[in-house]
Amino acid sequence: MPSGVHIHDVRGRLFEAAERVLLRDGPDALTSRAVTDEAHCAKGVLHRHFADFDAFLAELVQDRVRGVEGRTATLCAAAGTRDVVDNLADALDDLFDPVTVAVVALVTFRDGLRARLRAAGLTGIPLAAQGATMIAAYLAAEQAAGRLAGDADIDTLAPALVGAGHLLFADRSAAAPQADALRRMVTAVVAGALPAPRA
Structure with missing residues (x-):
């Protein structure tokens, strides 16, 4: 042009x-x-x-971060509806869309970008960290609704779900994991935190 x-x-x-x-x-x-x-x-x-290319990339990542933060209220509103495992599996599937997986790889790849993001206050692995915050908020809402055990360790469960979810989606050259594989992983992570079924 x-x-x-x-x-x-x-x-x-x-x-x-x-x-x-x-x-x-x-x-x-x-x-x-x-x-x-x-x-x-x-x-x-x-x-x-943009001041330079890393500034552009930092804005790109922050734009994606705002999208994850914006989905938190929607996920929390789902507390008390459907099945906890299904809600979590859907949230992880949404979180790790192909662009997010590629952006996480980009952040890992570029030292200058990581420095810009840290300067902007984004610690940890951007997008994965916000995903864990989103999942933790949802788990807390389910705990308040009585659908997650009162002593469930949300601060451990949320990053465990995001970390395991990322491993399932991380191979950008392969097809996305099947829904049943994602659901099995979520079930394994949260099984101990779900109330026992009523007899």
Whole structure:
């Protein structure tokens, strides 16, 4: 695209382009040139809106983080409905969509990006950490509703579920895990925290 042509929603367009490159080619192929080529715009467009490429990537990650944080209220509203295991399995399946898995790999791959994210207050592994916070909030809501044992260790269960979930989804070259495999994992992690069925 020639320079001087106005592009609507530049940030959104560049983020979508970066996600496509990540999904198709992996984190080592993600460069400012690859993003702007994918977005069909001049390279200077990215640098007019972001201080440098790591600043762009940090904003991309933070945009995904806000999406996870926004889904927390929806998941917590599901407490007391359906089956706890089904709710958790669906939440993990939603959390570890292909873009999130690719972004987690990207964060691991780029030291400069991790430094930017730490400076922005994101500790741990971004997206996985927010996922654990989301799952913990849901488990607390189920505990308050009496569908999770009162002595259940939510602070251990939530990261265990997210960590095991990530392992199931982490191979970007393979198909997503089958629903029954995800449900079996969730059942194994939370079985001891679910109240015994009534006779």
